[in-house]
Amino acid sequence: MTLFAINLVLALLWAMANGEVTLLTLSSGFLVGMLVLHLVGPVLGDSRYALRFLGAIGLIVFFLRELVLSSVRVAIDVLRPAFTMRPAFIQVPLDVQDDVQITMLANLVSLTPGTLSVDVSDDKSNLYVHAMYGDDPDAEVKRIKHSFERRIQEVFR
Secondary structure, three states: OOHHHHHHHHHHHHHHHOOOOOHHHHHHHHHHHHHHHHHHHHHHOOOOHHHHHHHHHHHHHHHHHHHHHHHHHHHHHHHOOOOOOEOEEEEEEOOOOOHHHHHHHHHHHHHOOOEEEEEEOOOOOEEEEEEOEOOOHHHHHHHHHHHHHHHHHHHHO
16 A cells, blocks of 8 residues: 555544544545554655655646646747747756656646657657757757656655
């Protein structure tokens, strides 16, 4: 059983011990369970559970922010009489090597309006991305590496 599943069980037990299963008791139970698992994590083999979980929450919030901002940018560009986009294919060197992490990165890039993951090199060292706004490829590579890829690494380490 993963530590996340154990945390869910602890949250449910906390809510049942309080006599009512509400969102508030489940949330407080989840936080108490996270604290307990953080303290006993080294015994269970994962001392960074709470940090990785908070990193995952941060990744979700960051992605939602990027989703809104890029959606607005694309919508404004589509509604203008003259397009400002400069499409380009960009090669993004990868620091992540695990298939799950590469897939997550490619999917997050593809789900963000204005960018689309096209391919991964055979040696898993590069991700090829089509960007609507590729007039500055270095800035786009930097944005992908310092935003999505770094946050994915924080979640999986």
